[in-house]
Amino acid sequence: MAHQPERPQEYVCEGCHTVIAGTAHGDPPDHSYAPPEECAACGGTEFVEIQNYPSSG
Numbered sequence: 001m002a003h004q005p006e007r008p009q010e011y012v013c014e015g016c017h018t019v020i021a022g023t024a025h026g027d028p029p030d031h032s033y034a035p036p037e038e039c040a041a042c043g044g045t046e047f048v049e050i051q052n053y054p055s056s057g
């Protein structure tokens, strides 16, 4: 069985739409991701999981 490299959860800043990888907590495969505390680009604190972020509209 090939091990699939896990992709970190990514979040989209609601302020400037920058995509930021979440911070991992715990050890694989049971770890989880949390959004960053603050957007490095605009300082915003509201993030949406990228899979929940509308790709259009």
Ligand SMILES: [Zn+2]
Pocket: 013, 014, 015, 016, 017, 018, 039, 040, 041, 042, 043, 044
């Ligand atoms: Zn931002």
